Amino acid sequence: MNQKGILLVNLGSPKSTSVEDVKEYLDEFLMDEKVIDYRWIFRALLVQGIILKTRPKKSAEAYKTVWTDEGSPLIVISKHLQKRLQEIVDVPVGLGMRYAEPSIKTGIQELVDQGVTEITLFPLYPQYAMSTTETVIDKAEEVRLKFFPDIKINYVEPFYDREIYINALAESIREKLPADFDLLQFSYHGVPERHIYKTDPTNTCNMNTCCQKEDNPSHKFCYRHQCYKVTELVCKKLGLPKEKVMVTFQSRLGKDKWMEPYTDATLEGLGKKGIKKLAIVCPAFVSDCLETLEEISVEGKEIFLHGGGERFDYIPCLNEEQSWVNVVKTLSEEKLNDFYFH
Known part of the structure; x- marks a missing residue:
């Protein structure tokens, strides 16, 4: 055998x-x-x-x-x-x-x-x-x-939409999410927009409304759709209202157009919009690494607090739970x- x-x-x-x-x-x-x-x-x-x-x-x-x-x-x-x-x-x-x-x-x-x-x-x-x-x-x-x-x-x-994964991610977030948070930010690793177009087998992607269409054959290869779907499924599992959730994209490199909104630019302005207590999670990663431990929980925290925020809670990756x-x-x-x- x-x-x-x-x-x-x-x-x-x-x-x-x-x-x-x-x-x-x-x-x-x-x-x-x-x-x-x-x-x-x-x-x-x-x-x-x-x-x-x-x-x-x-x-x-x-x-x-x-x-x-x-x-x-x-x-x-x-x-x-x-x-x-x-x-x-x-x-x-x-x-x-x-x-x-x-x-x-x-x-x-x-x-x-x-x-x-x-x-x-x-x-x-x-x-x-x-x-x-x-x-x-x-x-x-x-x-x-x-x-x-x-x-x-x-x-x-x-496995972005598999129930067993969504359950694990949602419960991990639930355990670490402060009760009095103002906003839960889902920060995904960014990619250049052209990558989304390149991996679309239907050549119909418009980087906007097609992500929400049901049964779109592009979804199997669309990173953007899959990020938003994770957020949607986790928030549904946690019973979070849309106004308390935001999706952004981090770690852009060079001058090319990357997926928006950008995490760092968003963090700069949240305090002025009345978001004082922010929780942030990075579901593009299953293991904590430089992009989560340094870019988000150190640099991101500094940006948010400097912009008028008061409390910043980084929710770790699934790691070895x-x-x-x-x-x-x-x-x-x-x-x-x-x-x-x-």
Whole structure:
């Protein structure tokens, strides 16, 4: 019989907070054509000719503020998730990162060394995006064809609207949401608007009303729709009125048009609009990382308080909560039980 296994895949992180290691990580990350989707020569000019001249030093300083004794928060949390999942499933569980180590190749090799021949790969992203889910699948297929041609891989699909995930996220928020909050802000990682158009198989996206249409075939590949759907389903589960909820998008890079409204610009003005007690959650991430621990809970808090806010509550990601471990188990086992050659 074929031996099955699970491979969890997250984004990745620098090996250390040194400028050199951060530069190496950013080079691999930003040179991915699914992240900065310019022609190679223009991508190289932008990344290696401009961004890597200045950004690594700034990013290294930011990483130092969130680094733990065990290492990068994202890597540490991912390893803890792997361990906790392994405790409740009866197949081997591996871990890989799209960028840096442990790489997807390393993760697959770890499973192969245990006799695994059929792998269910779980991209740890609730929503589909060209720069997350798609690049993980592309990389895994590239690695499989080159190094593991006899191994079969299938993939856990984006789970943004699965009830088991929504229940876990909603309950996690409920437990941490202050009773007297003025506004709950859902801050999702942003992407350039052109990514939304590129992944639309129908070529009908207008970046507005189509996200609300029922049974739109674009929804399966529309990151924007999926972010708003998560918010809608969670708020329905929590019984939150629309006027107490807002969706924004963070972490934009460069001068291209990214999805709006922007998180940082929004935070600047909330205090003047009478929002004094803000809670914020980042459901594009399942593991706390630089974008949540530094960009939101440190920089975002500073922006909000400086703009007239009085209290800022960051609600952590699902990380290694038992309800989330159970979600990963359920969705993984669905694919293990319905294996097909991708």
